Amino acid sequence: MVTSTGWSRRSTPPGEEAEVDFAEAFAVVAGKSMKCYLFTLRMSYSGKAVHRVFASQGQEAFMEGHVEAFRVLGGVPTRHIRYDNLKPAVRQVLFGRGRVESQRWVAFRSHYGFHAFYCLPGKDGAHEKGGVEHEGGRFRRNHLVPPPQVASLTDLNDRLAVIDADEDARHVHGAPASIGFTFAAEAPLLHRLPADDFELGTTLTPLVRRNARIVVRQCYYSVPARFIDRKVRVSLRANEIVVFDGRQVVARHPRLSRRYDYRDDLDHYLEILLVKPGALAGSTALAQARAEGSFTSVHDAFWAAARAAHGEAAGTRALIEVLLLHRQLPHPAMVAGIGATVNAGSCSPELVAIEARKAADAGPAPQATTCEPADAIAEDGQDLTEPVDDAPGARVISLHSRRLPSGTEHKPPPMSVYDQLLHHRPKGTTA
Template sequence: MKLYEQMRKAHEREQLSIHELARRFHVHRRDVRQALASPVPPERKRAERPAPSLDRWKPTIDEWLAADRLAPRKQRHTARRVWQRLTEEHGAQLGESTVRRYVAEVRRRMDVPLVEVMVPQHHPLGEEAEVDFGTASVILAGIPVDVSMFIMRLSASGRGYARAYLNECQEVFLDGHVRAFEHYGGVPKRIRYDNLKAAVVRVLKGRDRIESDRFIALRSHYRFDSFFCLPGIKGSHEKGGVEGEVGRFRRRHMVPVPRVNSMAELNDLLMAGAAKDDRRFIDQRRITVAEHFALEADTLRALPAEGFDVSVVGSHRVDRKSRVSVRGCLYSVPAERVGKRLDVRV
């Protein structure tokens, strides 16, 4: 590097020719031309050393070293033992140093861990959203309570919607969708889910699901498609956007632990946090979430003219004390209903 610098300076200041520079610095004219063309010397090419004597034994060595993975740790082949076996058992005419170099190369290949690689996703505007529930702790009317947060996140703009509930029952799941769609002023074409009980009755093989009737009605009403992730850790990356959004929203807007007097006050706090998030930048984007959503809003499907009824109807039997049990709570009904089943709308 320093020699290249000296040649370049001498050529510029003294106007020396290539022949004169080669004679002064005792280098070949080819090196002078390279120095004048670039201040950085070209990378030296390493010649591949042929090993015709070793080539026929490489599969044997590979097999031995692969089998070592199942052998006791203190009874595995060393490079010297590999060389000894080749010469003693197979009559190979090889130098020990040649075998050592190849054994080291094989072990480097075998020691490289297979790392699972994730590819960043980019979504067309209005094409997709993700839904999930997360839990958070709050002080509600002076009592510590764990609440469930319904989170929907538009995959393209990254705009999120959060609402807190006291449980994750089906009508909460439905109500979260209705409010999120109204918040966005439209509906994405497809929504990703994990296997929530509010939507999935049974998980079948692959991506097949038996879905609940109320979820099918919601999907039909708003005309969006659903996509269910694989169960367990394998499917967690398939909706990584909302998975990260749950934790980020909780850390950003619920630390310290909120103290509120009602769920309405808590949800007002969450809406204020969502409005603040509209001004943030995601990753390396040059526009804010709000500016990105302004581009996405026109690509969302229009809301239906009629609203969706989120209530769930269930059939319950009246006991001998003229009561029905609905989610652990007992309600009195007229005595003539004893022993009969009633439809209860929640």
């Protein structure tokens, strides 16, 4: 039985079938209007649906949407999932329901253990997955109009996850029970998820150009300047790209959707700017850092004070030394430390480090942001992390990250050990 909202629950056994489709949507991301794509997976029996937004409808987004939906549902449909002729899955449409699937898509389906049901091309298959097509349009009209304003697509997807959970109380047209109530009976029938995750990212190995950028799908992304003229490993994912040197993550960027667009991280160029400080003022990396809010008015105030005190080049180098401290201390603590230094009438990077450390210690800062070990020992044996007697609650701040040995450690060997080297023994004799 088919209704205006798709396949009814009486025609589909619980837990066996789902439908998938993409729909276009718009969002204001970081102040810019962006065309994005709404992925929807809908269970045919209960009407339970999972929605996620991606920068593209490529294969990475297609598979990541499935993985997220399976995670929310707690399992995989036991029979099949219905699709039209989506390019991420189908390389060639044959006669009837025959399709030539991409090898990566076949590996993905095999990993999660479900079959693909492809609808007939054209009008003959227009109503074979009407439930998900109706669901995508309904969800977009109710929750994505007007376009939501978010900082990133990750924030938008977090919002959609909450909406999906709230919609469990909704009733599908003509259903006596809510979606959540019906899905509670369907969930135990789903196939269990595999123990291992499927690697969703597409692996690429681009060469880092002389401007410290790599080219990925006709878009440009910065990496640390030390990798210039080297190849790096890139994991291209649905909404981000991750750059690796071996197993270490060296860069992470939101995925760009427009060709020839670029994304620069100011931190990637700091070592170069120390040598050429005059290039900082007009750099695109600085402009993007200002637009994102990571380079604040407090940084500008310190820069102006440093240039007034030391000149253009030396003042800019002082700012770059402060920016390098962001690698070791959290951003809010650094902003507080820079503000305290400027208010004190100073432009010393060393004082910024001290004030930022104080701010980090005062707040709930992560353990990894500390600059010296927690058990640092002074030369006289005093624990630097203990409060000073004449200033209760105060802590001694050390800019050195090495541990100083106590007086009882590393004693030199007695001189008698070396005396035996002074005794000459005739050749051929034994001691």
